[in-house]
Amino acid sequence: MTRDEALRILGLPSAANPNDIKKAYRNLVKITHPDRDSSPGAQQRFILVQTAYEILTDPYQQSGHEQEQARRERAARERAERERQEREDRERVEREARARAGREHQERERAEKERQEQERQRKKDDNKIGDYIGGGCGCLIIFGIISAIIGGIQDSCDDRSPKARAIKHVISRQYAEAIEDFDEAIRQDATDADAYARRGRTKAKLQQYSDAIKDYDEAIRLDPNNPNSYIDRSDANLALERYVDAIKDYDELIRLDPNNPRTYIDRGDVKLASEQYAKAIEDYDEAIRLDPNNPYAHFHRGDAKKNLEQHADAIMDCDEAIRLDPNNPHAYIHRGDVKLALEKYADAIKDFDQSIRLDSQDSYTHYAYLYRGRGKYEMGYYQAAIYDYNEVIHLNSGFVWEAFGERGFCKAQLGQHAAAIEDYNEATHLNPDSAAVYYRRALSYLKLGQDIESNKDFDKAIELAQEQGDTELQKKIRSARE
Secondary structure, eight states: OOHHHHHHHTTOOTTOOHHHHHHHHHHHHHHHOTTTOOSTTHHHHHHHHHHHHHHHHOTTOOOHHHHHHHHHHHHHHHHHHHHHHHHHHHHHHHHHHHHHHHHHHHHHHHHHHHHHHHHHHHHHHHHHHTTTSOHHHHHHHHHHHHHHHHHHHHHHHHHHHHHHHHHHHHHTTOHHHHHHHHHHHHHHOTTOHHHHHHHHHHHHHTTOHHHHHHHHHHHHHHOTTOHHHHHHHHHHHHHTTOHHHHHHHHHHHHHHOTTOHHHHHHHHHHHHHTTOHHHHHHHHHHHHHHOTTOHHHHHHHHHHHHHTTOHHHHHHHHHHHHHHOTTOHHHHHHHHHHHHHTTOHHHHHHHHHHHHHHOTTSTTHHHHHHHHHHHHHHTTOHHHHHHHHHHHHHHTOTTHHHHHHHHHHHHHHTTOHHHHHHHHHHHHHHOTTOHHHHHHHHHHHHHTTOHHHHHHHHHHHHHHHHHTTOHHHHHHHHHHHO
């Protein structure tokens, strides 16, 4: 719905001011509210009036046209970025091929020079020892030496070829082929730690994390002081949610370099993910001691404090992170999240707005849209919240199931229970363990008079709530069924 359409629904001219909009809305609500109007279509008319009012008063609303335009622009940017990346990859492959060809040419020249030198030396030696060794025998001996030297050089070139081919395949994203070449490189040299590490990283790209860890183990055994292998192994352990093992890898990194603040931040993040909030704060404290001007250490520490409900201290950390780097979108997301916990929804939305303005293509953008959507539905701006959840679903992040569930809740609040159930279906498909989604879907079924489906969802919701120890939700379910 555009602004002009919203004005027409409220019967207002394009020059209407906020007071005119509010007055028209109040008058129409009295007329169209389902409690006062029982005629067919009354519910739909009431929703249209409410939606029109939200669009005219909510600064965060976007028209469908604007949103579609934004999607097209984003798609164009993403396409341009993919094309740029592909072009860079091709150029990199070509550079490596040229460099490899140059090295091979140099090797051939060197081999030829060695052959010529050996031949010159052979003739010289033949003249000197001709009286002691038959010329034919001497030629065979020297020729054998030359052949061995040249063969060794050729073998050396071949040793590097499988690994070079594997690296080329990785750049071209041909990971299965890369692994085969790394296998060959390792068969030729089982002491090549770099080959094991590279093969591990390639397996990790295919989400073969357990196999990748085995390669990192071998790389570390062969080269125990290479920090990159510990970093790679910790990433694989994190992907498998092996937090204890990931922390051990960071312990080793700190042993190798005890003055690197980034390592303390990363170890703190693992502890944060495993809900060791106090221990995470200790790591962030050490990172800040080593680098007081690191914004990441501050807002990550703020996140840990928020989980310990130390909200005032969390806000202070986020404020400091923003002071140190006012253009960092992550810091605004973290501060907005703390404000949501404090129920300061309008202030939280402003932080999420700023994060999106700073970098709408950032990998954290889905957090900003998801949290901003929550702030809006807490304030009753359900249609505006739906727009944000649309963005989360479009970005296809790890929070899609939450976006479907919360978008369904907003649709239910607007009386769109059939559409809400469709969203709840998607949410339960993606995450079948959310008691809250089953509870909300049960309420929508109840509104539509579908008692059998409603009771099934209430049963499932209370079963999950009991398993998860959610006593508050159990009370809500029992109350709804009475």
